[in-house]
Amino acid sequence: MATIRVPHPVPTPEEDAKTLRKAFEGLGTDEKAIIEVLGHRTAAQRAEIAATYVMLYKETLVERLDSELSGDFRKAVILWAMDPAERDAKLANQALKNKGDQHIWVIIEVACASDPDHLMLVRKAYCSLFSSSLEEDVASRFAHEQPLGQLLARLVSSYRYTGERVDEGLTQSEAAELYEAIRKKQPHHEGVIRMLSTRNKSQLKATFNHYKQDYGKAIDEDIESSGSSQFTSMLKVAVCCIGSPEKHFAEVVRTSVLGFGTDEDSLTRAIVSRAEIDMKKIKEEYKIRYKTTLDADVIDDTSGDYKNFLLTLLGSADP
């Protein structure tokens, strides 16, 4: 479900490092060559290129990209060139310094739309980079915004079982428990937070399906009707990131391009973090929901190297 396209055969890391070095040298930077190399390599390949680059030229690839590029293009390429766990740790840390729902989205994405092993690596990277733990900073930042702080701290601390095991009896009883909490306008009930922060994703998806079947409405719509607090809207985002992350990221992209101006940081984050995961599904969802294509919206709202880079990650750049 990834959208990036890797050439066959792929050049060796040495060849790629040399191509990049050449693109940096001389007057002016060859942005096209940088996109051509990095935009068509997987995370593992980019890591090898970065390791080879620092060995050959005694400077890190990210630092060189930082000095050669500028603007949104620079931000996007650097996020793409970084180790994914480190990238998410930095995005989360940055998000914690800001106010507003969109920044909380970042925390929830890292916690709920990531593979559990990736989340563990993010937590490790976070400790190394910031000398505190991710859950510590999340819990402190939202210490006086309960129950939101509790929800977020528990989501980022999760290490879910990744198998497909579903306990059918449990889906029914927990769907009922969710329904009761929502009906009583208690979406912050301990049972709800416990379930969302500990159950494996297959189990939760089955519970959400059961909910719709038994109670006639999707759980995320019902959560919305149970109150209009920041907590309920973030709970909805968590449910969405667990159950159907493609819906959430389609919304992130759409929100970033709607209205005057563009929220480039959000647009970049969505594309960079999902290009190798589920961008194909996000594009399909986008088309159904917004009656336009994600590519078309990106083309409308961006320009130059930044546009070319995003379209490359979307698998939609001219060959």
Place this chain on the structure above:
Amino acid sequence: MATIRVPHPVPTPEEDAKTLRKAFEGLGTDEKAIIEVLGHRTAAQRAEIAATYVMLYKETLVERLDSELSGDFRKAVILWAMDPAERDAKLANQALKNKGDQHIWVIIEVACASDPDHLMLVRKAYCSLFSSSLEEDVASRFAHEQPLGQLLARLVSSYRYTGERVDEGLTQSEAAELYEAIRKKQPHHEGVIRMLSTRNKSQLKATFNHYKQDYGKAIDEDIESSGSSQFTSMLKVAVCCIGSPEKHFAEVVRTSVLGFGTDEDSLTRAIVSRAEIDMKKIKEEYKIRYKTTLDADVIDDTSGDYKNFLLTLLGSADP
């Protein structure tokens, strides 16, 4: 601070595997040889021996030990021969199936007296072994025992920063926050749980010191005076496992030998899990607190191969 003694030079894993194989074969098992090898090797060395053993003899070392040995000696040797993360995952899983404070201790020990990276490995092993996550099983098991369930789920989900960083301003304000919660008989306050489950251990130890300085009493004594619920006594255990695990494990050993009969499972757990970590400190603490030695209590309450094995791990067996 470990008590096990590794010979210099140490035999190769092949030599050790062969010695063990020889101890298993023929009429009767040579328990002494098993103790001699396994009781004098570090976790890394035991892992190498187990890997070599299965390669040479097409049977796992643990399975063979299981069929050769019996009783408390068997249990102890098997726990010692297992991968430590797997061992703790199994101990936690077993503890969750039982009722009573002593079983909850096991959960708290794994969560609070372990190195954060070890706890992560335990959580991984738990998922592989039991097809559910540790925090999921903890949260479900204690779903109707709040706030205890919340405390335990958050402690087992922690991944604390391991550096020595201490924020002095924070120690003061958080010591005050703890004091307020205890004074108002609200030890289950979100701030208390947040602090204990997210702050790094150096920070927490500094906060506990500050508490004693400012309020004249050790925090664990104060917690006890704030109520006599199961929650307060488990909170005290958590504080102890974070601040001075040697005190907690001295108590585990002492409780296991006191009165009629011996709680061999607890005695084994304490010695096996701490022999390579802080058993020297536990012995010192034991002497100060109980006016007798840990070795003497073990000698009084155990016998045969079991006794010899424990004394070997305690570094106190005859050479």
